[in-house]
Amino acid sequence: MEGLLFFPQPLPDESIYSLAVRYHRLAANISYRVTSQELFGAYSRTCGSILPCCLGRLSQRLGTLYSVKDLVDRFTLLPLYRPFVDDVKYRAAIVAMTGNDGTGLKMSLGITASRFLRHASFRYCESCVREDTLRYGAAYWHRVHQAIGTCICPLHRDVLWAMTFPDGADWRCMLLPAEAGGTPVLQSPGETAAGSIAKMQLWGLENPKNVQSLLAGDFLRCRLDEMGFIQSGRTRERMLKSFLGPRLLCGPPAPEFQEITHSSDWIFRVLRPRGVVQPLKFYFLCWLLGLDLEQLKLFPPKDALHSVNLSCSNGSANVANKEDIEARRSAFSSSSNLKCHEKPGYMWLYRHDREWLAQYVALHPFIRSRGELINWGARDSALARELLIANERLRSAEGKPQKVTRAALCRLVAHSHDFLRKPNHFPISIKLMEDLLESSHDHQVRKIKWAVKIYVLDERCAKSVVYRFSGIRVSQVSDGEYSSLLRSRA
Ligand SMILES: [Zn+2]
Structure with missing residues (x-):
C-alpha cells in the first residue's frame, strides 16, 4: 500500500474532516473523490462525520505516525461517547471506524434514535477563526464545536456559527470554517447553560477516563442525594420533576435542546441507563442539577477516595478532604429522628466513608417514634354510644320510617371510616350494630x-x-x- 508523501501537521482539537480539507488544499486535488482515494484508498462517505470510517487505511498510509486508536482518540468525537458505552460496543465502534462501512455505527451508539442528528451542522467560532488564522495561517474545524449540543465556543464563549455550504453542496466541497455564509446557532450570546455545557463537553472529550470515574462513582445520584432527592435509597421522582420543570425551560434555545426540554422523562433514563446515554443529555442534566465543570473535576474517583479514607485512618489525611468528610459526618449525625437512609449525605458516606458510617449506625440505632397510641377501647365505647344515638335518630325521624341499615348508621357516626376498615378494633360497636339493624319485617x-x-x-x-x-x-x-x-x- 502506498504511503502518503505528506500530511498536514494536526492542530489542537482538529477533526479528521479538517485534516482532509487541508490535505486536499496542499495536494491541490480537483475533487473530494481524488482526496478520499489518496487518504482512505476508497470513496469515503463519512469523512465529514463526527465518527468517520476508513481509518484503517488512513493509518496504514500514514506509516507509524498514528494507529487507528490514535486517529479515533485525537481527531474524532468517539472519546466523547466512550464513557457511556460498554467495552463491547466501544470495540465494535472502533472496528466500524477502521473499516470502510460505518453502517449502523450511529445507531449502535443511540445517536440516530436521539434525533439530535437532524440538527447537526458544521460549526465554527469566529474568534477561533481569527486566532487560528493568525497563529497557524489557516482556520480549521475544531472537533468540540461539532459535538452535538455545543452552541458556544468553550474557549471564547462566543456563539458558534453554522456554515451553509454553497449551492446546496455538502462537506464534499472541502471548505474550511467561515469560507461560506453562516448563521449563529443561538440568538442570545452569553447563554449560561450553553456555555457551561460546552465546557463540560470539551472536558469530557479530552478526559473520557475522568468521566468514566464520575459514572462509576454514581456522580449524579450523589448529587441528587445532596439535593435531598433521594429518600430511603429511592429517587423522589415527583419532587425532582417539579424542580426540573422550570429549569428545563431555561435550557439553551437551540434546536437540539428542544428535543429534550419539552419533557423530563429522559432524565430518569439517564439516571437509570439501559442503553447508551447521549453525552449531551448527561452534561445537560449536570447543568440542570446546578453542577458546573469545576464540580465535575472535584468529584473524587472511587480509588482516590479509598486512599483518602485509608490515610484518614492513619491520621494524615488531606486537609480539604478531611474537612469535607467532617462536614458530611456532622450533617449526618446532627439529623436526629430520621432513618439513616433518609439523613443528608447517607449515599455519599456509604460510598466514601463506610467504616465510620457503619460504626455510627451501630452506636445510634434508629428507634421508631411510636407517637401517641390510639386508645381503640375508648374509641369503641364512644362509637357504641354514637350508634345508639344514631339508631334513636333514625327511628324517631319524621316522615315515612327509614330503615335502620348499616349504611344509615355509619353515616351518622364519627370514625365511620376506621370503623369499616378496622372492624377488629371495635368489638362492642360491631356487636351493637348487629343488634340494631332492622329486618325487613320489623x-x-x-x-x-x-x-x-x-x-x-x-x-x-x-x-x-x-x-x-x-x-x-x-x-x-x-x-x-x-x-x-x-x-x-x-
Ligand atoms: Zn472560539
Whole structure:
C-alpha cells in the first residue's frame, strides 16, 4: 500500500474532516473523490462525520505516525461517547471506524434514535477563526464545536456559527470554517447553560477516563442525594420533576435542546441507563442539577477516595478532604429522628466513608417514634354510644320510617371510616350494630304503624290501601300480625 508523501501537521482539537480539507488544499486535488482515494484508498462517505470510517487505511498510509486508536482518540468525537458505552460496543465502534462501512455505527451508539442528528451542522467560532488564522495561517474545524449540543465556543464563549455550504453542496466541497455564509446557532450570546455545557463537553472529550470515574462513582445520584432527592435509597421522582420543570425551560434555545426540554422523562433514563446515554443529555442534566465543570473535576474517583479514607485512618489525611468528610459526618449525625437512609449525605458516606458510617449506625440505632397510641377501647365505647344515638335518630325521624341499615348508621357516626376498615378494633360497636339493624319485617311493621297513625286507618280499610299508604309492595307481615296492628289503632 502506498504511503502518503505528506500530511498536514494536526492542530489542537482538529477533526479528521479538517485534516482532509487541508490535505486536499496542499495536494491541490480537483475533487473530494481524488482526496478520499489518496487518504482512505476508497470513496469515503463519512469523512465529514463526527465518527468517520476508513481509518484503517488512513493509518496504514500514514506509516507509524498514528494507529487507528490514535486517529479515533485525537481527531474524532468517539472519546466523547466512550464513557457511556460498554467495552463491547466501544470495540465494535472502533472496528466500524477502521473499516470502510460505518453502517449502523450511529445507531449502535443511540445517536440516530436521539434525533439530535437532524440538527447537526458544521460549526465554527469566529474568534477561533481569527486566532487560528493568525497563529497557524489557516482556520480549521475544531472537533468540540461539532459535538452535538455545543452552541458556544468553550474557549471564547462566543456563539458558534453554522456554515451553509454553497449551492446546496455538502462537506464534499472541502471548505474550511467561515469560507461560506453562516448563521449563529443561538440568538442570545452569553447563554449560561450553553456555555457551561460546552465546557463540560470539551472536558469530557479530552478526559473520557475522568468521566468514566464520575459514572462509576454514581456522580449524579450523589448529587441528587445532596439535593435531598433521594429518600430511603429511592429517587423522589415527583419532587425532582417539579424542580426540573422550570429549569428545563431555561435550557439553551437551540434546536437540539428542544428535543429534550419539552419533557423530563429522559432524565430518569439517564439516571437509570439501559442503553447508551447521549453525552449531551448527561452534561445537560449536570447543568440542570446546578453542577458546573469545576464540580465535575472535584468529584473524587472511587480509588482516590479509598486512599483518602485509608490515610484518614492513619491520621494524615488531606486537609480539604478531611474537612469535607467532617462536614458530611456532622450533617449526618446532627439529623436526629430520621432513618439513616433518609439523613443528608447517607449515599455519599456509604460510598466514601463506610467504616465510620457503619460504626455510627451501630452506636445510634434508629428507634421508631411510636407517637401517641390510639386508645381503640375508648374509641369503641364512644362509637357504641354514637350508634345508639344514631339508631334513636333514625327511628324517631319524621316522615315515612327509614330503615335502620348499616349504611344509615355509619353515616351518622364519627370514625365511620376506621370503623369499616378496622372492624377488629371495635368489638362492642360491631356487636351493637348487629343488634340494631332492622329486618325487613320489623321495618314493614313500623311502616304500617306509621300509616295507620298518620292516615287514621282502621280495620275497615282494604289491606291493599293500608299497604299502599305504608309503602309496602310484598308483605312480610302475617295476617294475624296485620289484624292486631290495625286493631291496636282502634
Ligand atoms: Zn472560539
